[in-house]
Amino acid sequence: MSTATTTRNAEAASDLLRRLRGPNNEGILALILIGLVVVTSIANPTFFSVPTMFAVLRNSIVPLIFALGVLIVIISGGIDVSFPAIAVFAAYSTVRAAGDIVDPGLVGAFAFALALGALLGLLNGVVIARFRLPTLIVTLGSQGIFVGVLLTYVGSRYVAELPGSLAALSKTNLLEVSSDGRNAFLHVMIVPAVLMCLFVSWLLRRTMFGRGVYAIGGDVEAARRAGFPVVRIQLFIYVLVGMMAATAGVIYMIMGRSASPRDMAGSELDIIAAVVLGGASIFGGRGSVLGTVLGVLVIQVIGSSLILAGVPSAWQRAAVGGLLLVGVGVQAVAARRSARHRRVVRTEEAVA
Amino acid sequence: MVQPEQADARQPVLAVRDITKTYGGVRALSDVSLELMPGEVHCLAGENGCGKSTLIKIISGAERPDRGEIVIDGVAHPAMDPAGAIRSGIQVIYQDFSLFPNLTVAENITLTSAVADGKRLYSAAALRPAADRIVAELGLDLDLDADVERLTVADRQLTAICRALVHEARVIIMDEPTTALTHSEVARLFALVERLRDRGVALVFVSHKLDEVLEVSQRVTILRSGRHVVTAAAGELSPAAIAHHMTGREINEERVVSALPIDAPTVLDVRELNLAGAFEDVTFSLRRGEILGVTGLLGSGRTEIAEALFGITRPDSGTVHVDGAPLTGHRIEDAVRAGIGYVPEDRLTQGLFLEKSIADNIIAGSLDRHRSRSRLLDRARVRSTIQSLFERLKVKAPNTRAVVRSLSGGNAQRVVIAKWLATQPKVLMLNGPTVGVDVGSKAEILEILRNEAERGMGVIVISDDAPELVSCCHRVLIVRRGRIVHELAGDDVTVSRIQDRMAA
Numbered sequence: 073m074s075t076a077t078t079t080r081n082a083e084a085a086s087d088l089l090r091r092l093r094g095p096n097n098e099g100i101l102a103l104i105l106i107g108l109v110v111v112t113s114i115a116n117p118t119f120f121s122v123p124t125m126f127a128v129l130r131n132s133i134v135p136l137i138f139a140l141g142v143l144i145v146i147i148s149g150g151i152d153v154s155f156p157a158i159a160v161f162a163a164y165s166t167v168r169a170a171g172d173i174v175d176p177g178l179v180g181a182f183a184f185a186l187a188l189g190a191l192l193g194l195l196n197g198v199v200i201a202r203f204r205l206p207t208l209i210v211t212l213g214s215q216g217i218f219v220g221v222l223l224t225y226v227g228s229r230y231v232a233e234l235p236g237s238l239a240a241l242s243k244t245n246l247l248e249v250s251s252d253g254r255n256a257f258l259h260v261m262i263v264p265a266v267l268m269c270l271f272v273s274w275l276l277r278r279t280m281f282g283r284g285v286y287a288i289g290g291d292v293e294a295a296r297r298a299g300f301p302v303v304r305i306q307l308f309i310y311v312l313v314g315m316m317a318a319t320a321g322v323i324y325m326i327m328g329r330s331a332s333p334r335d336m337a338g339s340e341l342d343i344i345a346a347v348v349l350g351g352a353s354i355f356g357g358r359g360s361v362l363g364t365v366l367g368v369l370v371i372q373v374i375g376s377s378l379i380l381a382g383v384p385s386a387w388q389r390a391a392v393g394g395l396l397l398v399g400v401g402v403q404a405v406a407a408r409r410s411a412r413h414r415r416v417v418r419t420e421e422a423v424a
Numbered sequence: 425m426v427q428p429e430q431a432d433a434r435q436p437v438l439a440v441r442d443i444t445k446t447y448g449g450v451r452a453l454s455d456v457s458l459e460l461m462p463g464e465v466h467c468l469a470g471e472n473g474c475g476k477s478t479l480i481k482i483i484s485g486a487e488r489p490d491r492g493e494i495v496i497d498g499v500a501h502p503a504m505d506p507a508g509a510i511r512s513g514i515q516v517i518y519q520d521f522s523l524f525p526n527l528t529v530a531e532n533i534t535l536t537s538a539v540a541d542g543k544r545l546y547s548a549a550a551l552r553p554a555a556d557r558i559v560a561e562l563g564l565d566l567d568l569d570a571d572v573e574r575l576t577v578a579d580r581q582l583t584a585i586c587r588a589l590v591h592e593a594r595v596i597i598m599d600e601p602t603t604a605l606t607h608s609e610v611a612r613l614f615a616l617v618e619r620l621r622d623r624g625v626a627l628v629f630v631s632h633k634l635d636e637v638l639e640v641s642q643r644v645t646i647l648r649s650g651r652h653v654v655t656a657a658a659g660e661l662s663p664a665a666i667a668h669h670m671t672g673r674e675i676n677e678e679r680v681v682s683a684l685p686i687d688a689p690t691v692l693d694v695r696e697l698n699l700a701g702a703f704e705d706v707t708f709s710l711r712r713g714e715i716l717g718v719t720g721l722l723g724s725g726r727t728e729i730a731e732a733l734f735g736i737t738r739p740d741s742g743t744v745h746v747d748g749a750p751l752t753g754h755r756i757e758d759a760v761r762a763g764i765g766y767v768p769e770d771r772l773t774q775g776l777f778l779e780k781s782i783a784d785n786i787i788a789g790s791l792d793r794h795r796s797r798s799r800l801l802d803r804a805r806v807r808s809t810i811q812s813l814f815e816r817l818k819v820k821a822p823n824t825r826a827v828v829r830s831l832s833g834g835n836a837q838r839v840v841i842a843k844w845l846a847t848q849p850k851v852l853m854l855n856g857p858t859v860g861v862d863v864g865s866k867a868e869i870l871e872i873l874r875n876e877a878e879r880g881m882g883v884i885v886i887s888d889d890a891p892e893l894v895s896c897c898h899r900v901l902i903v904r905r906g907r908i909v910h911e912l913a914g915d916d917v918t919v920s921r922i923q924d925r926m927a928a
Contacts, residue, residue, distance in 0.1 A: 277546075278545055278546055278547065279544060279545055279546055280538060280539065280543050280544055280545065280546050281544075282546065283527075283531070283535060283538075283546050284539075286524070286526060286527060287524050287527070287535065289526065290524035290525055290526040290527060291522065291523070291524055291525065293522065294522035294523060294524055295524070296486070296506065297484065297486055297506055297516070297518065297522045298506065298510075298522070298535065298536040298539055299505075299506040299507030299509075299510055299536065299539045299540055300539055301507075353526075356526075357524070357525070357526030358526055
C-alpha cells in the first residue's frame with residue numbers, strides 16, 4: 073500500500089518534471105540560458121544591464137527570423153542551406169532596384185523582396201517535392217546558383233547608402249531607456265521578429281498545414297497514405313522559408329545600413345546549430361518555436377559574454393560547436409533512457 | 425437523400441473490376457475483381473508477392489491501376505486518391521500501421537479524418553473528444569497523450585484501429601492485423617470485428633494466419649501471382665485447400681522432428697539467469713541438433729531472455745555456458761564470439777541493411793571470418809560463402825545483387841538467417857521467425873531450421889505461433905511472468921497444450 077503511494081508520488085513528481093522540461097527539452101535550455109546569464113553577470117557585472125540585453129535582442133533579430141524558417145524545414149525532415157543566398161538575393165536586388173530605378177516605398181520594397189524570396193523558395197520546393205531529391209544537396213546546389221546569378225546579373229557593388237524608404241527605418245527604435253547614464257535602444261525590427269514567432273507558432277500548432285509538416289517529418293509515407301497533400305505542403309514550406317529569408321535579408325540590410333551581395337554568407341551553420349540546440353530533431357518530426365527562440369538567444373548570449381570576457385572570436389565558434397554537441401547529446405541520452413524505461417514498464421505490466 | 429440502411433443488402437459497398445497493374449514490366453495484378461458486401465468479413469489470402477498489397481494500395485488510392493475500375497456505391501472510379509478513399513469510408517490499417525511516431529496517440533487517431541474533412545485549421549482540444557469516445561467505445565486502455573514511438577507494437581495497432589474507426593468507416597482493410605498480437609489480444613480484436621460487422625461495416629482481412637482468419641471470415645478470396653484463383657464461402661474451404669490454392673502445391677504442416685541421438689552434447693547451458701523486472705531463475709539447456717521452442721504471451725519475458733543471452737541487456741546474475749565454456753562478458757560481441765546468433769523480432773529495422781544487396785547483407789556479420797593472411801578480405805571466399813548460402817536457403821531473387829528492400833517477408837527472413845549461418849554459430853535464436861511470412865515460405869523456413877539443426881547447430885525458436893512450434897520443436901518451454909513454468913517434450917508438444925499453458 074505504502075509502496076503504491078510512493079510510486080504514485082514519484083510518478084506525479086516525474087510527471088511535473090517532464091512537463092517543466094517540455095516536449096523538446098525547452099526547460100533545460102531555459103535553465104542553461106538563465107545559468108549563462110547568471111554566471112556571466114557574476115563574472116562581469118556590466119553584462120547584467122539593459123543595454124546588453126537590448127544588444128543581445130538586436131543581434132538576435134535576423135538569426136531568429138532565419139531560424140524560424142529553418143525550424144519548419146527541419147521539422148519536415150529536411151535541411152536548408154540556401155536561405156542566406158535567398159536572403160541576400162532578395163534583399164540586395166530590392167535595394168538595387170529601389171536605388172537605381174524607383175523607390176517603391178517601404179511596403180513596396182518588402183513586397184518586392186518577398187516576391188523574389190517566394191520565387192527562389194518555389195524553385196527549391198519544386199525540385200525537392202517533385203523529384204524527391206535530398207534537401208541538403210538541392211539547397212546546396214541552388215544557393216550556389218542564386219549567388220552566381222546575383223553577382224552576374226544584379227551586380228556586385230557595395231551599396232553604402234540605402235534608398236530613403238529603408239534608410240528611414242535604420243535608426244528607428246522601439247524603446248529608449250537610459251540607465252546608469254547610458255542610453256539603451258531597442259531596435260524597431262524586433263517587432264516583425266516577434267510577430268513572425270507568433271505566426272510560425274500558430275502555423276505549426278493550429279493549422280493542418282503545420283500538422284502536415286510534423287506528419288511529413290514523422291513518416292512521409294504515412295503522411296501520403298493519410299491523405300496529406302505532401303507535394304503541396306513541401307512546396308509551401310520552401311516558399312515560406314524563401315519569404316522569411318527575404319524578410320530577414322531586408323531587415324539585415326536596414327539594420328546594417330548598407331547592402332553587399334556578399335552579406336550573410338556562411339551564417340547557415342550557426343542558424344542550423346541554434347535550431348538543433350533548440351530541440352528540433354535533425355531527423356524531423358520534432359521542434360518548437362519556443363525552443364528555437366531559446367536556442368538563438370543562448371548562442372547570442374554566449375557570443376556577447378565571450379566578447380565581454382575578452383575571448384578571441386575564434387573561440388566563440390568553438391563554444392557554439394561544443395554547445396551544439398551538448399544539445400544533440402542530451403537528446404540522444406534522453407531517447408535512450410526512455411527506451412530503457414519503456415522496457416521495464418512493459419515487463420512490469422506483464423508481471424503485475 | 426438515400427437511406428443507407430434501406431439500400432439493397434446485395435449491393436456491394438465496394439467492388440473492384442478487372443484491375444491490372446504493372447510495375448516496370450512486372451505484372452503485379454492481372455484482371456483481378458473483388459466484391460465486398462456490407463457486414464461481411466472477407467479474407468484476402470495469398471503468398472507474399474501475390475498482389476494483395478498492390479490491390480490494397482489501389483483501393484486506398486495510394487496507387488493508380490493501369491486498367492479496371494473501382495466501384496463505390498454503384499459509382500465507378502478509374503482510380504482513387506488517398507483523401508477521396510477516406511472520404512468514401514474506406515480505411516486501411518497497414519501492416520506497418522503508417523502512424524506518425526512523433527505525434528501523440530490522440531493526434532494519430534484524429535488527424536487523418538481532419539485531413540479527409542479538408543480542414544484548414546487544427547485544434548487538438550476540438551478533436552480530442554472524438555479520440556476519447558472511440559477509445560472508450562472499444563474499451564481500450566490507451567494513453568492518449570503518449571507519443572506513438574513510446575508504445576508497444578500491440579498498442580500501436582490499437583491506435584491504428586481507433587484511427588480507422590474514428591471516421592465513419594464503411595470498409596476497413598486490415599493488412600496482417602494479428603501479426604503483432606498475442607492470443608488474447610487477437611480474441612479481443614475479433615470481438616471488435618463482430619461488433620463492427622453488426623454495424624454494417626465490411627472488413628477485409630489480409631492474413632497469413634489462416635486458422636485465425638477463418639474463424640471470423642464469411643468469404644475468402646485467394647490470389648496467386650497477381651491472378652484471382654478462387655472466391656468461396658469460408659466454410660467450404662479447409663485450411664489445407666486454402667494453402668493449396670495459395671501456393672499451387674501441397675503444404676505439409678505436420679510435426680516433423682528428427683530423433684536426437686541420446687549422446688548429443690549440450691551446446692547451451694543456462695543456469696539461474698535473473699534480470700529484475702524481466703525474468704527470474706531461468707534455467708534450461710539446449711543440445712546440439714535440437715530445436716527448442718520458447719513461448720509465452722507478449723511481455724512474458726520470452727524476448728527479454730533471448731536479449732539477455734545475446735548481450736543486448738545485462739542479466740543481474742546467472743551463468744551461461746556455450747559448448748562447455750562459460751560466457752564471459754555481457755556484450756553482443758562476446759555472445760557472437762561465443763557462437764550465439766540472434767534474429768530479432770523486428771528484422772526489417774534490426775536485422776537487415778534494407779538498401780544494401782543480398783550479398784552485402786549475408787556477409788555483413790562474418791567479414792572477420794573472411795580475411796586472408798594479409799588481413800584483407802578474401803574476395804573469392806566471400807563470394808563463395810554468399811553464393812552457397814544464397815542457394816542453400818533458396819532465396820528467391822534474380823541474383824545476390826538485388827536490394828533487400830525489394831524482397832518479400834519470407835525472403836528477407838532467409839537473408840537474415842543466411843547472415844547468421846555465415847558466422848557458423850553454435851546456437852541460433854530466432855524471434856518470431858515466420859512473422860509476416862506466407863505459408864509456403866513458412867514451411868520452407870522451418871525446413872531450413874530443421875536442416876541447420878541436423879548439421880549440428882542448436883536452435884531456439886521464440887514464437888507465439890503454436891502450430892509452428894509443434895511443427896519443428898523437439899521441446900517447448902513456456903514462459904509466464906518471467907519464469908519458465910512448463911516444459912513440453914515429445915508427444916506432449918501439441919497446439920492445444922501450448923495454448924492452454926501459455927494463457928493459464
